[in-house]
Amino acid sequence: MSTITDIMTHEHRHCDDLFTAAEGAASEQNWAEADGAWTQFRDALLTHLAREETVLFPAFESQTGQTQGPTAVMRMEHQQMRALVEEINEALRNRADEEFLGLTETLMVLMQQHNMKEEQILYPMSDQVLVADSQLLEQMRQVTTA
Amino acid sequence: MNLAGLSLDNIPPLRTPLGFFLLAPVFGMLAALVLILDPGALSSRWQPGMLAFTHLLTLGFGAQVVVGALFQVLPVISNQAIPAGATLAPWIRAALGLGAFSLALGFISANGWLFALALGLLGAALGTFGAALALGVSRIRPWRDSSRGVALALVALITTLVLGAVQASPRFAPELGLYRLQQTDLHALWGGLGWCLLLIMAVSYQVIPMFHVAPAFPARAAQWLPSALFVALLTTSLAEAGALENLALGVGLLLCLLYGATALYILSRRKRKLVDYTVRFWQLGLVHLLAVSLLGLYGLGTGGTVDSRWMGLAWGLGFVGSVMLGMLQKILPFLIYLHLQRAWMKNPMSSAALPNMKSLIPTPASRRQWQFHLSALGGLYGALVWPVLTPLAGALLFADFAWLTRCLHQAHGRYQTTLDSMTAAGEPAPCNNGDR
Numbered sequence: 316m317s318t319i320t321d322i323m324t325h326e327h328r329h330c331d332d333l334f335t336a337a338e339g340a341a342s343e344q345n346w347a348e349a350d351g352a353w354t355q356f357r358d359a360l361l362t363h364l365a366r367e368e369t370v371l372f373p374a375f376e377s378q379t380g381q382t383q384g385p386t387a388v389m390r391m392e393h394q395q396m397r398a399l400v401e402e403i404n405e406a407l408r409n410r411a412d413e414e415f416l417g418l419t420e421t422l423m424v425l426m427q428q429h430n431m432k433e434e435q436i437l438y439p440m441s442d443q444v445l446v447a448d449s450q451l452l453e454q455m456r457q458v459t460t461a
Numbered sequence: 462m463n464l465a466g467l468s469l470d471n472i473p474p475l476r477t478p479l480g481f482f483l484l485a486p487v488f489g490m491l492a493a494l495v496l497i498l499d500p501g502a503l504s505s506r507w508q509p510g511m512l513a514f515t516h517l518l519t520l521g522f523g524a525q526v527v528v529g530a531l532f533q534v535l536p537v538i539s540n541q542a543i544p545a546g547a548t549l550a551p552w553i554r555a556a557l558g559l560g561a562f563s564l565a566l567g568f569i570s571a572n573g574w575l576f577a578l579a580l581g582l583l584g585a586a587l588g589t590f591g592a593a594l595a596l597g598v599s600r601i602r603p604w605r606d607s608s609r610g611v612a613l614a615l616v617a618l619i620t621t622l623v624l625g626a627v628q629a630s631p632r633f634a635p636e637l638g639l640y641r642l643q644q645t646d647l648h649a650l651w652g653g654l655g656w657c658l659l660l661i662m663a664v665s666y667q668v669i670p671m672f673h674v675a676p677a678f679p680a681r682a683a684q685w686l687p688s689a690l691f692v693a694l695l696t697t698s699l700a701e702a703g704a705l706e707n708l709a710l711g712v713g714l715l716l717c718l719l720y721g722a723t724a725l726y727i728l729s730r731r732k733r734k735l736v737d738y739t740v741r742f743w744q745l746g747l748v749h750l751l752a753v754s755l756l757g758l759y760g761l762g763t764g765g766t767v768d769s770r771w772m773g774l775a776w777g778l779g780f781v782g783s784v785m786l787g788m789l790q791k792i793l794p795f796l797i798y799l800h801l802q803r804a805w806m807k808n809p810m811s812s813a814a815l816p817n818m819k820s821l822i823p824t825p826a827s828r829r830q831w832q833f834h835l836s837a838l839g840g841l842y843g844a845l846v847w848p849v850l851t852p853l854a855g856a857l858l859f860a861d862f863a864w865l866t867r868c869l870h871q872a873h874g875r876y877q878t879t880l881d882s883m884t885a886a887g888e889p890a891p892c893n894n895g896d897r
Binding site: 331332334335338339342391394395398413414416417418420421423424425427428430431432436 | 537540667671672674732733734735791795798799802806817818819820
């Protein structure tokens, strides 16, 4: 069976692909393509964050008894990402390419350092403390925001 | 599971890395001034001006940037902060800066007291930093490739320092009789291939895939490359001059080639294809790494000698300097953004608009940095061929570091302005109030 690390890391890579497509299109001012790719990215990202916040983190917290530890930091960083996504939506609506690219650069770095912490620390720990049973994985799959 | 001590939010206050970054280019400008004021400085590696120039760049600029970056990078790559970082940083910064300055003055004036002072200050600065870093690294669980690279780089730094002190000892304690000519090469090898390259390797394993959405370094290579390079250096140092020493050095240079080629390949496979001057600086630096390694191998293979001034310049400014300039274009804006956003989240009623990363160091400013750096490198290579160009090369190098100073201070100014607007009109001060 796939581990939590495998599944969630795969979601990160998928988000990266969609993100780079949106950023690349916007840099060429191909707005129609940028709109489509950005919408796909945004939905994938928000779904991923929701899966963590509503299923994975609560399971981790209840197993370890820690609600103010690593998951609290991850939730705070999710908030930061959501705030940036909102700003990027606005820049895209206004076709403001410089603003869009400045903000996506920021989101990209924020996202990557966040992903690194999850992939190297939080997910492997989750794999240790949680049994990645089909129920937990199914619960995560059922979370969608699109 | 024991989660005690685990924090995913160990980042130091902004003033910790920023203080080092803002001070570093001053030493780059001082190094450039040496060339402007001493047109014969580049004529030999043993010239006092050349020695002052080299150490102002390596200890003044390079070590300041690296120490500042490590305060920031260690928690990101390992979740462990450098203990007492915020308290120690100002002292380390001051001692390192004064030490580098005294050493450069010592070379120029041949004053033994200045050497003793410099070694005391540098020993205190880097010794304290090394001890704190070692403590931080020892707490890393689980151990990863990047952590191993940082630990090995630390040993290389200490070795470089000890060899440097030994080589400087005739200036202030000649009775010890510790000086050996060939130890100067080892000092440079441990500083360049050890401290600098091991650290760049460790950091690149994380930051190249992270910032540029590139594939990860091959796991096996990432695991054994730093250790193999370290063993090659150790063998080079311990072997008697002869076949084994040359063989070990040759292996070390082949490992440099392997690393450089791999890193270039990984960069070429990045998914983000936007114009990014950090990528260009990395590519420029890695091409220099390949060139120096090939030149070194050529020298070993033919039994000839390659002018150490070319090797030193290409390694120091072409490879290490380029990578540092590139990383600063990315790291500093991100750090400023991160701290501002945290301040804003503690103070969400603030109407302050957060600057995005590209507005902190705009792409045209990075482009100008790139142009200045290429000009400086071209000028310096030209000055090695036509020494009459040395003051011009110094002026171009001065412009390179002056531009960096301008960019860093502008970004910092923007940070302060935004923070001020958040705390204005009686709003409660954000948590990072002390980060100026």
